[in-house]
Amino acid sequence: MSYYEPLVYLVPPEEEGFILKTVLQKRLMVSRKLLSRIKLTEQGITVNGERQYINIKVKAGDRVEIRMEEEQSEDILPQELPLHILHEDEHLLILAKDAGIIVHPTHGHYVNTIANGVVFHWQQAGITCRFRPVHRLDQETSGVLAIAKTPYVHQQISEQMIQHLVKKEYLAFVWGTVASPSGTINEPIDRDPEQPHVRIVRPDGYAAVTHYEVVKQFEKAALVRIWLETGRTHQIRVHMRHLGHPLLGDKMYLLEQYEEEAAELEATERLHRQALHAFKLGFVHPGTREWTEFNAPLPADLSDLEQWLADKR
Template sequence: MEENKIIFKVTHEEEGLKLRAYLKKVQRLSSRLIKGAALSGRLEIDHKRVKLNHIVKAGESISLNLIKEESQNIEPEEMDIQVVYEDKDIIVVNKKPGVVVHPTRSYPNGTLANGLLYYFRERGENCIVRLVSRLDMDTSGLIIVGKNQFAHMCLARDMKSENFEKSYIAVIHGKMDAREGIIDLPIYRNEEAGIKRVVDERGQRSITHYKVIDDFKNDQLLNLTLETGRTHQIRVHLSYLGHPLYGDTLYGLGDDNQYIKRQALHAYRLKFPHPRGDKIMELESDIPQDIIELIRNIR
C-alpha cells in the first residue's frame, strides 16, 4: 500500500549522489533508519531493491517501506485513551494526571504506553509505542507518539526547530515581577538528591518563556513555552523564582492539598511539522476540571 511508503523524487540538483548520502544529506534521515531499511530490503527504485552505493539519477522515485516487524516488552492494557489527533504516522493523546507515561520498575503496569499498545492492537495496527514527548506523572496534557520509525525520527529531529512548540498553562503562588519574560537558568541533577533538580551553574542551559494570562487575588495563571526540554524544567524554574506551582509536592510549598491533588500544570498546546512535510500541525486541549476548580477557589 502506498500509504505505508515514503516516496522521494530525485531532482537534477541532487543527481550524482550515492543513495546513502542522498537520504542522509538531502532527506535528513538518520543513519540508523537508512541502514535498517537497506538491510531489510525496504528501499526500492522502480520496485527493485537497491544498495546504498547506488548513484541516484534525476527523476528516480526512491521508495521507503515503513512496514517492519517489531515488538515491545510492554503488556497491552485496556485504558481510556483520549485521542486528540491521529493518522497513519502519528497519534496525539491528552494524558490524564496520575498516569505514568512509560513502564518503570516502580510502575510496570497501568502506564500510557500499556494503554496505547492495547489501542493499536485492537485496531489491527502493528505499531510499537514511540514516545516523542513525555510528561511527569502528575502533569496532564498533550503527548505525541510516532507510529513508525520514520515519523518518530522526523519528530525527534525537528524538536529543536522554530516550528516545534510545547506550551503549558500553570497556576503559581504569588506574582511574577514582569507580565512576560524569559527564564534562562541552568538545571542540574545532583544524583544524591534522587529525582529532584536544582538551578546550578553546573547544569544544562534551560530556557522557559512565560506570559501572565490571568491574575487572581494573590496568584497568577501563566502560559509557558519551552525552548529547551529538561526534566521538571518549568517546576524547577518557577520554584527557584519563588513562585512554585500549586500542588507541587516536590518543588512547592507542600500545603496545597485542599486546593488540588497534583501540580497545576497542563500541556495544552502543541505545534510541530508533520513527518510527511506537508503541513504544520497545531493542536490544543481544554483545561482540566481540577485546574478550573483550583482557579475558581483562589480567584
C-alpha cells in the same frame, strides 16, 4: 515479512545525478543510524521498484521508496484504558494525557500506563506498531502527548526537538503576584547533591531556558503560559520556584512563604498534583511536511482551580 507504508520521493529534474545516499539523508532526512538499519531490510530501499545500493546516481523522475519492517511492543501488556485521542493517522497518534498516569511501564509498574492502553487500542484496530513516545510528560502533568508509529517518524520529530524546532507550550498556576508580565529564566539546572531526586538551579548545571507570560493574575496566584527552549527534568517547576513562584500543588518545590496558602488549597481537596498542563505541541509533520499544531483543553481539575482562584478575588 510485513512492512509499513513506504516513504516515497520523486526525484526532481534539478537532482539528476545525485547520489541516492544524498537524497535519502538530505531530502528525506533519514539519519545515518536509521539508514544503516533500513539497508539490512529486504526491499528496504528501492528505486523504481528495484532494490538498489545507496551509492548509485539517481535520475529525474525516479521513484525512491523506503520500507521499514512492522514492529510491535511484545513486552507491553495490552490493557483497555480510556484514551483521549486528539488525532491519529498512519504516522502519529496524538493523545490528551490525564494527570496521574505514567507514560511507559517501569520496574514494578507494568500496567495502567499510557503504553498499555495504546497497545490495546492498536490491537483492536488491527494496527501493528511499536509504542514510541516522541517526548515524555511527568506522571502528574496532563496534556498533549505524541506517539510515533514508525522509527522514521520518531527520528524526524526527535531531530526537530534537538534543533529546538518543536513548539511545546504549557499552562501553569503559580503562587504569588508575578511582577513582570513576561520574561525569560536562563539558569542552569542539575541535581541537588543532598537530594538526588530533586533538581536545583546551580552554576555548574546544564543550560536551561524557560520563557513565560502571565495570562491571569489572581489575588494570591497567577496563571502563566510557558514555553521551553530546553527540556531538563523538572525544568518548569525548578525555574518557577527560582523565580519565587512555585507551582500550586507542587509539594517538592514549595517555598516556605506559600505554605499557608498551600495548606488552604489542600484542605479543599480540589487539586492532587502540580498545576501543570501541556496545552500545545507543534512541529513539522513527517508525513505531510507541513507545520502542525495540536491542542489539549484545560482539564476539569485545573478549570475548577481557575474558577476557585477567580472567586477568591
